[in-house]
Structures are given as structure tokens and as C-alpha cells.
Amino acid sequence: xxxxxxxxxxxxxxxxxxxxxxxxxxxxxxxxxxxxxxxxxxxxxxxxxxxxxxxxxxxxxxxxxxxxxxxxxxxxxxxxxxxxxxxxxxxxxxxxxxxxxxxxxxxxxxxxxxxxxxxxxxxxxxxxxxxxxxxxxxxxxxxxxxxxxxxxxxxxxxxxxxxxxxxxxxxxxxxxxxxxxxxxxxxxxxxxxxxxxxxxxxxxxxxxxxxxxxxxxxxxxxxxxxxxxxxxxxxxxxxxxxxxxxxxxxxxxxxxxxxxxxxxxxxxxxxxxxxxxxxxxxxxxxxxxxxxxxxxxxxxxxxxxxxxxxxxxxxxxxxxxxxxxxxxxxxxxxxxxxxxxxxxxxxxxxxxxxxxxxxxxxxxxxxxxxxxxxxxxxxxxxxxxxxxxxxxxxxxxxxxxxxxxxxxxxxxxxxxxxxxxxxxxxxxxxxxxxxxxxxxxxxxxxxxxxxxxxxxxxxxxxxxxxxxxxxxxxxxxxxxxxxxxxxxxxxxxxxxxxxxxxxxxxxxxxxxxxxxxxxxxxxxxxxxxxxxxxxxxxxxxxxxxxxxxxxxxxxxxxxxxxxxxxxxxxxxxxxxxxxxxxxxxxxxxxxxxxxxxxxxxxxxxxxxxxxxxxxxxxxxxxxxxxxxxxxxxxxxxxxxxxxxxxxxxxxxxxxxxxxxxxxxxxxxxxxxxxxxxxxxxxxxxxxxxxxxxxxxxxxxxxxxxxxxxxxxxxxxxxxxxxxxxxxxxxxxxxxxxxxxxxxxxxxxxxxxxxxxxxxxxxxxxxxxxxxxxxxxxxxxxxxxxxxxxxxxxxxxxxxxxxxxxxxxxxxxxxxxxxxxxxxxxxxxxxxxxxxxxxxxxxxxxxxxxxxxxxxxxxxxxxxxxxxxxxxxxxxxx
RNA sequence: GGGCGAUUAGCUCAGUUGGUUAGAGCGCUACGUUGACAUCGUAGAGGUCGGCGGUUCGACUCCGUCAUCGCCCACCA
Numbered sequence: 001x002x003x004x005x006x007x008x009x010x011x012x013x014x015x016x017x018x019x020x021x022x023x024x025x026x027x028x029x030x031x032x033x034x035x036x037x038x039x040x041x042x043x044x045x046x047x048x049x050x051x052x053x054x055x056x057x058x059x060x061x062x063x064x065x066x067x068x069x070x071x072x073x074x075x076x077x078x079x080x081x082x083x084x085x086x087x088x089x090x091x092x093x094x095x096x097x098x099x100x101x102x103x104x105x106x107x108x109x110x111x112x113x114x115x116x117x118x119x120x121x122x123x124x125x126x127x128x129x130x131x132x133x134x135x136x137x138x139x140x141x142x143x144x145x146x147x148x149x150x151x152x153x154x155x156x157x158x159x160x161x162x163x164x165x166x167x168x169x170x171x172x173x174x175x176x177x178x179x180x181x182x183x184x185x186x187x188x189x190x191x192x193x194x195x196x197x198x199x200x201x202x203x204x205x206x207x208x209x210x211x212x213x214x215x216x217x218x219x220x221x222x223x224x225x226x227x228x229x230x231x232x233x234x235x236x237x238x239x240x241x242x243x244x245x246x247x248x249x250x251x252x253x254x255x256x257x258x259x260x261x262x263x264x265x266x267x268x269x270x271x272x273x274x275x276x277x278x279x280x281x282x283x284x285x286x287x288x289x290x291x292x293x294x295x296x297x298x299x300x301x302x303x304x305x306x307x308x309x310x311x312x313x314x315x316x317x318x319x320x321x322x323x324x325x326x327x328x329x330x331x332x333x334x335x336x337x338x339x340x341x342x343x344x345x346x347x348x349x350x351x352x353x354x355x356x357x358x359x360x361x362x363x364x365x366x367x368x369x370x371x372x373x374x375x376x377x378x379x380x381x382x383x384x385x386x387x388x389x390x391x392x393x394x395x396x397x398x399x400x401x402x403x404x405x406x407x408x409x410x411x412x413x414x415x416x417x418x419x420x421x422x423x424x425x426x427x428x429x430x431x432x433x434x435x436x437x438x439x440x441x442x443x444x445x446x447x448x449x450x451x452x453x454x455x456x457x458x459x460x461x462x463x464x465x466x467x468x469x470x471x472x473x474x475x476x477x478x479x480x481x482x483x484x485x486x487x488x489x490x491x492x493x494x495x496x497x498x499x500x501x502x503x504x505x506x507x508x509x510x511x512x513x514x515x516x517x518x519x520x521x522x523x524x525x526x527x528x529x530x531x532x533x534x535x536x537x538x539x540x541x542x543x544x545x546x547x548x549x550x551x552x553x554x555x556x557x558x559x560x561x562x563x564x565x566x567x568x569x570x571x572x573x574x575x576x577x578x579x580x581x582x583x584x585x586x587x588x589x590x591x592x593x594x595x596x597x598x599x600x601x602x603x604x605x606x607x608x609x610x611x612x613x614x615x616x617x618x619x620x621x622x623x624x625x626x627x628x629x630x631x632x633x634x635x636x637x638x639x640x641x642x643x644x645x646x647x648x649x650x651x652x653x654x655x656x657x658x659x660x661x662x663x664x665x666x667x668x669x670x671x672x673x674x675x676x677x678x679x680x681x682x683x684x685x686x687x688x689x690x691x692x693x694x695x696x697x698x699x700x701x702x703x704x705x706x707x708x709x710x711x712x713x714x715x716x717x718x719x720x721x722x723x724x725x726x727x728x729x730x731x732x733x734x735x736x737x738x739x740x741x742x743x744x745x746x747x748x749x750x751x752x753x754x755x756x757x758x759x760x761x762x763x764x765x766x767x768x769x770x771x772x773x774x775x776x777x778x779x780x781x782x783x784x785x786x787x788x789x790x791x792x793x794x795x796x797x798x799x800x801x802x803x804x805x806x807x808x809x810x811x812x813x814x815x816x817x818x819x820x821x822x823x824x825x826x827x828x829x830x831x832x833x834x835x836x837x838x839x840x841x842x843x844x845x846x847x848x849x850x851x852x853x854x855x856x857x858x859x860x861x862x863x864x865x866x867x868x869x870x871x872x873x874x875x876x877x
Numbered sequence: 878g879g880g881c882g883a884u885u886a887g888c889u890c891a892g893u894u895g896g897u898u899a900g901a902g903c904g905c906u907a908c909g910u911u912g913a914c915a916u917c918g919u920a921g922a923g924g925u926c927g928g929c930g931g932u933u934c935g936a937c938u939c940c941g942u943c944a945u946c947g948c949c950c951a952c953c954a
Contacts, residue, residue, distance in 0.1 A: 009916085194951090201954085218954060232954095266953060274954050283952045344951095389881065393949065396880070400950085484949090519889095521947080552902090553889075558882080559947080561889065569902065572916045583913030623893085632891070635901075650913075658912075734920085741920040747911050777911080830898060837896095842934040851896050851935085858898085 006585055006697060010578040012542030015693040020134060022692075028072075028707050029139045031079030033469040040071035041079045041477040043458050044140065045490070049084035049147060050091055050125040053132035055524055055562060056483070058534050059554055060513050062547045062686070063630060064481045065138050069685035070625065071478075072139070073711040079474050080139060081461045083146035084126065088413035088450040089183055089191075089350045095121050095412065111411050111445070118412045135535070137543060137688045139707070146461045148453050149414070156460040157453040158417045158432040160501065163465075165418075165430050169366045170406070176285045177405050179358030181303035182351030185409040186362050188449060189402065190488050192346040192355055199343055203271070203336035204329055206231055206248040209256060215240070215248060216336050218270040220343050221280075222329070223321040226253055226309045227298040230276040232287060235261035237272050251334050252325065253310055260291050280357050297359050301409075318356075363407035363416060363446065371398050373499035374492060383495065386511045386628040390484055397488050406452045413447030420444065455493035458506040465501070480507040483515065511628050514560040524562060537567060544687035545570035551630050551686055552638070573638060574690055577679070580646050581694050584672045587657040587665075596670040604664075605768065607671045608719050609726040610649040613640060614675055618714035621682055637682055645675050648730065655774050673698060678712045728799055729768055735796035736776035739805045742815070743794060750779035754787050757801040765801075795820075795872045797865045802872070813876055820873045827866045834859045 023029065031039070042064050047057065064080060072078035095118045096106050106114060126147070133140065146153055164170050177186040202222050205214040215231055228250055233240045240259075247256045257276075264283060265274050278288025279297040288295055298309045305313045305321050313321050329335045346355045375398045377383045378391055385391050407416060419434060419441035421427035429435045434443070456464070462471035476498070482491060491510060498506035516524040524531040537546045549570030554560045598607070617640040624633035649672070656668035676698050684691040684706050695706035703709060736753065745751060753776070755765060762783040765772060772778060789795075790806035794816055797803070834855050837843045844852060 006913095009914085220954070264952085264954095269953060276954095281952080281954085283954080286952085343954095387882095392881065396950070487949095515948090558890090563889085565903075566889075568916070572914095575914065575916045579914035579917090581913085586913070627893080629893090632893095635891075639901080646914085647918090654912080738920060741908065744908070747909060747919080826898080833898090837935075840934060844934080846934045847896075854896080862898090 006578065006582040006694075008582075010542070010574055010690060012538075012544065012574075012689065016135075016137070016543055016689045019689050019692045020137065022705070023139065023707055024142075026705070028705070029080070029141050030143055031077050031141050031474070033473040035077040035473075037075060037077040039079060039473050039478075040068070040074075040076035041081070041474045042068055042479055042481070043081045043461055043477055044083060045480075045482045045486075046083045046085040046146075046148065046454065046457065047129050048087040048090055049122055049127075049129075050087075050094060051084075051129045053129055053136070053534050054526070054531055055534055055537075055550070056513075056516050057129070057133075058136060058537075058546065059516065059550050059560075060481055060483070061133060061136055061138050062551060063511065063513065064479075065136075065547075065688070066551070066625075066630065066685040067479055067481070068139055069688065069707065070711065072707065073681065073684070073709060075710070077473075078139075079141055079144075081144045081146065081474070082130065082133065082138070082140035082142065083144075083148070083457075083461060084129065085450065085454055086122075086147065086149045086413060088408060088410055088447055089180075089185065089187070090450075091118070091122070092410050092412040093183060093350050114411050132534070135538065135543065137547070139688075144461065148450075148457075148460075152463065153453070153456075153460050154414055155432060156456050156464050157414045157448065159465045160456055160497065161417055161448070161452075162430055162432055163501070164365065169369065170363060171366065172361060172363050174359065174361045175364070175405075176279070176282055176357050176359055177362055178346065178348075179301070179303075179356040179360070180348035180351040180353070181301065181356060182348060182353055183408075183410065184301045186358075186360060186405050186407060187348060187350075187355070188405050188451075190451075191349040193349050194344045194346055196342055197345045199341055199345075201270075201339040201341035201343075202326060203338070204251070204275075205334040205336050206251065206273075206275070207334075208243060208259075209247045209249050211246070213243075214334075215243070215259070215273045216271040217273045217275040219275055220341060221322070222325045223305070223313075223318055224277045224280045224298070225250070225275055225325060226305070226313060226321075227277045227279050227296045228253075228257060228275045229255075229278055229288065229294040229296060230257050230260045230291065232260050232262045232265050232274045232276050233272060234265040234267040235263065237265075237267045239272065251332060252328055258291075258293075260287070260293075262287050262290065279359050282357055285357070295359060299356060299358070301358075303356050362405050363418075363444075365404040365406050365452070367401045367404055367496075370496040370500055371401055374398065374495040377495060377499065377505050383505050383507065384509050386509060390487060390510075390512055393484075394487060394492060398492060404449075404452075406449045407444075407446040408449055409445075410447045413450065414453055416444040416446050416448060418444040451489050451493060454490060455497050456501075458494060458498065459502055475502060476505050477507045479509045479511060481511045481513060484512040485515070487512070509628070514554045514558060516560050516562045519561055519563050521559075521561070532564065537564070540564075541567045541571040542574060542690075544690045545574045548573060548634065548683075548687050551634050554631055573642070574687065576642055576646060577683075578690065578694070580641070580650055581676055581698065583650060584653075584669070584676060585697060587653075588669050588673075592669070594666065595673065596666050598667060598670045598674065601667060603667065603671075605722055605725055605729070606649060606652045606771070607667060608722040610644060610671060610675060612718040612722050613644045614678055615714040615718050617644075618678065618682065618712050622714075634683075634686055637679065641679050645679070649675065651775060652771060655770055659770075680706060681709055681712045725764070728764070729771065731798050732765070732801070732803065733772065733775045735798050735803055736772075736778065736805065739794045739796055739803070740777065742819075743805075743807050743812075745777075745807070747777060750777050751805050751807075752790075753778045753781045754790055754793070754804040754806070755781065755783045755801055756785065756787050756789070756804070757783065758785055761799075761801055789872075789875065797868045797872075800861070800864050800868075802868055817873060817876055820869050820876075823869055824866065824873070827862050827869070831859065831862050831866065834862070 068078045068080040098121060099117060178192050180187050199220055201218050201220055203216050203218045205216055207214045217231060231248055243259050247258050250257050264287060276284045276287055278284045278293050279295040296308050298305055300306045303318045305316050307314050313324060348355050378394055417430060417432055419429040422440050422442055429441060435441045458477050459475055464471055494506045498504060518524060518530045522528060522530060546567055549567035552569060553566050617636055620636045621633050624636060653668040653672055656664045680691045680695050692706045740751060765783050769781060789804050792808055793804040793806040795802060795804050837855055
């Protein structure tokens, strides 16, 4: 080993770009379809092509990078396929907004002109997030980057449409759909967000024709009454029996509409009379079909009133129309009353305004067949969700699934591959390539729902529908890492296409990431302004520290309260690791090459112990990663590095380094090196930059770059004896420190120590006397069963050993007495508890032998301690 | 109206198949320039594991129930 000395502090900026370039130049990220290695594949959840990196992306992509980097080190053909999504409705909204700022209205543009602007926008802002992912350190195979509107991917999307159409799964229908008046497009049920809104319930009087009577109906949407075509009551509602078959005169409109009876009506609610607006409410739509009512659409695509409404209201916004209708009814004396009312209103996910139910002709996907294998795969355990409870949400949705409206009245996206003959509109052509005589045909103007393209992602990133080496090597993928908010939009639908088109699952494990919230529990979002820019965080803490910190604070399946100061843990840890390495390096002579083969040596306790702890750390770390507990895995590593290695072993190694015994020093160097190399390897997936940098200071001359170094195996035998002995030693040392701290002995001053203990213990302590002295700051030590307790000393009892530290006049007798009395109370409490158990015959008979034995052994230890503490207390009296 | 999740130290959270003297980090207190690290060290204070029942020899852990908070789903005008 010979490397330049490490700087005093780690400087992330100086190494991050350097190593990323190095990895790229060496082509380490590239996955070979013809490799003999087993594949390990992840497809990235493609971010919006014009999106920017958020803290949520940092979490999500770090997890994927961890899985990929680990599998690469394990010798798999690791393939992480990146890409971006055209995000039809979201991007189109952004482009429309951008054009509006320039004073251009979408409606003034042709489709071609609009798309030119959209592509221009995509060229300008697309790819930013890809560059940002590189800064994050993501080891994606950039040669495989895909965009959902690439030619190849588009072919896949259209092929899927054609195949499903030919199977009869896709049909066109004139239906009531969710309509976004901002996008002026249909949207799917999943794109409707229900929110509670404080509104009113208005009660209107509808006069019965040829009668003085009237019915009172209640509504939260008065303006829709202009489209009413019936009033419904429950068939068994006695209050209204005499009105069956009659009609009412619809106020403001004058239309005569029937009174119908329908089971849908709840006689208990309100007055038991419901106004029926078949063209603007799903329930009313159903009633309209049952009773063959008239469907009167009274709104335009922007939700303003159309000419089917009385002239006065035509052109009004729905909000104005509402006010006007209420005012006019009130003026006519037909407003019965107005109540405050909280109801759920459906909002457009992208348009952020209430949706309308709107009659229009749309394309739908039949879901009932697609759902079957997808349900079976998850319930049969072929696809595993982490955490598992999301399967319930998944099942519930799948079991109640409705046909999916896949057409959008948008331009940015995949235009539906259906052509209508110019002479005969009912003649249609459906294909990927289009008709041979395009001049005679007109293509359907609608675009497909974004999710009807991204649901093909795991296969569409390859040549599908063509078979090729990539598809067969890298499909199915191994893990999917995504947010639970798109379980319906995306996860469920990919499973459907997987089985439909590949007859196989798309991924084996789905890891649902946490939702990030701020300290007050609000979701981190750009619009709320509570989402920090990851790049500020990278600058402040270092990219590795941000990755590490965020992984440490993200429990599986729970929301994460994100706060910047928790990233300090990451930064501090990087500093700790750096300095531990620096210290070890400082104590390895230049050109030191005679590394000791520690496996064949008889090692002292601290060496045996730390190597055992290291082996256990590898095991625990792997186990936690295998079950996708990323936070717990990294915590295991953190604790080993900080608590075991730095706090204890490095301190112990100092005595080796500074002693004369060169052999001991060399063993300590080799042991420390082994620990460091292993920690760097394990940590690499979480914090790739700093580990690669340090690796090059500590690796063996001929070792490869860390990114492709072999994953550590826990070959060292763990020793229970060493674990136990070391614990004893640590307890003794801690007790000594505790006494000294209690008595305010400055670290610079050494103490004398007397230990009353049996012969075996005495030998044990003697063997490790050097450590005891240096770590406990002890000058002279007297050990044995016949040593006398020095006067004016403070005491501690450790596993039957009585420790005495003489303190001259420093001892505060009252304080010491108080401490001992407190301990005696505690011991008595424990002893009482154990006696309770041991005197219970059921416990003796039914509990396993070792549990009973453990209680007995605890009892004897505690009794011994009680005896000794009591004796020491008496001596103080 | 259904479903899911959470409730453990002041704060944020660990706690694998029921048996620990219930842990960590931050914060707090005291001391500290001890041959890497003050982004640090040493020692310490702090919890009847949300309430009530139950199963069990034994429950933070399993079951029931209630409470509070948070999400998701649902056509009640």
C-alpha cells in the first residue's frame, strides 16, 4: 500500500464527479444481453420528461441504485434501465401554460403547430432530470435510455392497442365520463381526486302540473337543474303515492318532466325526492337509462353553459350559472331553504378544478379478463409487495375494477391508431402502420392515456413486440421501486400487460417507498414550497451523506418526516468513516506490504471479537437488505463502524500501534484494514463516491475498482466466547470511567484500581491489563480474592467483581450512598420478579428449560451483586 | 359507509418467528484540546411500550375492543 495521505476532512465535491466519470469511462454501468452472468434487472419508474429532481426521487432512485450496485458486486449482470415518460396530460398542461405566457392560445394552433412547440419544450427541458440522476450517482445503463414517445416505444404502445382491439378488449362508447374543463379532455377515475368542500344543500320547489302541490328536491349543484328530465321518488314512499304518473313543470325552463319511481332513491335522505339530470350525474345517468329519459347536455367542454340551457344562462360559467339559478328560483319563491353542507367534490388531478360528468364518445378498455392473472400472481405470492399490506389495497381495486377510459382529447401523446374512412365514417381501420391509402382515411384525433403507454414499460424498453436477446435476458425484471400512490395507475397495469403480452410477471418484488413529509406532516411538494432542492442538499452535506441520511430515516412503508438536520447524521458519519480511515492510514508505514494472514493467526481477544462482530454485521446487513429493510441494514453498518470499530477497536489498536511489539502492531493493521475494506464494500451501494475514493487508498494493489469488487462474505467464525469476554472487559472499563466521571477525575490524571475477584477473573483481567490501563486511565492495579478495599474509594460491582478506585478526599459519601441504595432497590425489584416466576410451578413446568435456567442464573448473579453492594454500603456507613 | 396504517424516552424512530434489567440518533446535563474525528470523546438523566379486556407459565410482541391521528377507496341527491 502506498497512497497519498488523506486530507483532514472529506471534500465531497472533489471526488464525486471524478469517480462518476471513471465508472462511465470504464463502462461499468452497461449490461450485456449476451453475458453468462445471471441478470438482475430494474426498470426505473420513468419520471416526467420535463421534470426536475425532488427529494422523493432521491429516495426512490437511491434505493434502486443500492439494489443494482449490490447485485453488480455480487457478480450479477446488473441492468438498470433508465428513461422518461412523456406524461401526456401533465406535459401538455405545462406547454399550454408556457404558450399562454407567450400570448399564444392552444385553440389558435393546429395539431402540428402545437406538437412542434411541445417537442421544442421537450428538447429544452427534457433530460434535465437524467443529468440530475447522474449527479445522484445512479448507475443506470445510459445506453438503454428510453423515452415513451421514441419511435420504438411508440410502436410497442400502438401494437398493444391493436392486439387488445383485435381481442375485443377495446371498444368505443358514448358515455358519461369524468371531464376536466381545463384540459378539455376525458380523464380516468384514477385521475379524479375527491376532496371535502364546504358547500350548500339547496332545496327547491318543483310545482306539480295541474296542481297546487309541489315537490321539494335538494341539490348541491343548482345549475344542473336546467338539464333535469325527471324527478325520482322511492316506489314505496307513501308520502308521494298520489303523485305517481304525474309530471312537474321544471322551473326556469318550463319543461314538463315526469315523476318516476326508482329504488336508488333513499326515502330517508332529505325530502325523499331527487332531481334527475341524466347527462351530468352518474346515478342519474343510470336512472335515465332505466327509465329511457331524455339526456340533455347543458354544458360546453369548458364547463360553461351551452344553448340547451335557457338563453339567459348560455355562455355563463358554471359558477355564475349557479348563482343565477339560485337567485332566479328565490325570486320566484321556489327556494325552500338553504343548508350548509359538506360534500365530496371530484377534482381533476392535473387541472385542479372540479370535474364535470360529461357525455362524450370515448375509447374504453375492458378490464375483467386482464385482471385475472394479475390478481392471481399477487395473491399466489409470485409477486411480492413490500410492505405486504399493500396487497389488500391492490386486491380491493382489482376486484372492483371498472372499464378504463383510455382516450384523451389531447395532442401530446400517442394518437390512437384508428382511422375512419372519409366516405363512410362507420368503416374503420385499426393498425400500427395505418391504412395503405391514407388520403382516404382520417385518424382518430384522440391521444392515449399516458398510463396506457407506461403500462408496457418493462417490455417496451426492449424491442417488444419483437423478440430479441435483451427482452429474453432482462424480462422479467427483479424489483420495482415506486410510490404507493401509483399502485393502480401503474403497478397493477404493468402486471396485467406482463401476463397479457409476455405470459409472465413483469417483476418479482415491488418495494413501495415512503411518502416524504415535512416536519409538520405535509407532503413535500413543489407547489407547497416545502420541498428542498436536492442540489442544495448535495452541496451542503455531500451526495453520499444525503443518500445515506435519507435511507437511514426512511422506514419501510411508513411516511418519512423529512428534516434537514437529520442529514447531518449522514454527513457526520461520512466524516467519522473518513477519519477512522485516515487514522489507520497514518499508522501504516509507507510501502507496508507485509499484511498478516489474520485467518491463520492466533488472535487476541479484541481482534477475535471485532472480526466476529464484522462477520455478524455482514450477515445482518445482508439479511436486512434481503427483506428490503434498507434503513435497518444501514443502521447495522453504522453501529458497527461507529460503536464497535471506532469507539473500541481503533482505541485498542492505538495500544498496538504505539507499543514496541511490531508483530502485534502488524496484526492490528491487518485487522483494521479488513474491517475498513469490508465496511467500504458494504457501504458502497448507499454511498458510492466516498467509498470508492477511500477504497483506492486501502485496497490491495491488484484489486479492482470497488464498484465491481466482490461483495463481502462472512467467512470469519463468530465467537460467542469472545463476544462475552469482550462485553465483560467493556463493562469493567465503562464502570471505571463512570466512577472517574462521577468524581470529576480529569482524563489527564491516572487512577489506581483494586479489583476483588476470583482467580479466574483475576487471570482474565491480568491478560488484558494493558487495555484496562490505557482505556480506563489506570496507573496501578491490584487484583485477587484477598485484596483489601482501599479506604475512601468509590466502588462498582461488575459480574461479581468488585472494583475500587481510591479517591482520597474526593469521594462524596452521600452521593455514593444514594447511588448504591438506588441500585439495591433496583436489584430487589428484579429479584422479586424472578422469584415470582421461579415459585410458579406452571412456569417451571411449561417454560423451556433454557428460559428457566436463565432466570436462575440471573437470580444468582443479582443475589451476589446485592450482597456485595450491601456490604460496600455498610462499609460507608 | 368500508378498508389500511400509526400510537414505544422531550423529538424522530428501531425492536425478525411472544422469554432483553425495552434500544438508537437528535435534544438535554456534567466533564473534556487524552498522538483520527468538536461533523468529536467520556459519563449521565429520561419510558407503568395509547386505554381496557383476553389468550399464555410469560405480551412492546398474539387476539378482541375503544380512543386519537393519518392515508386510501365508495354514486347518497
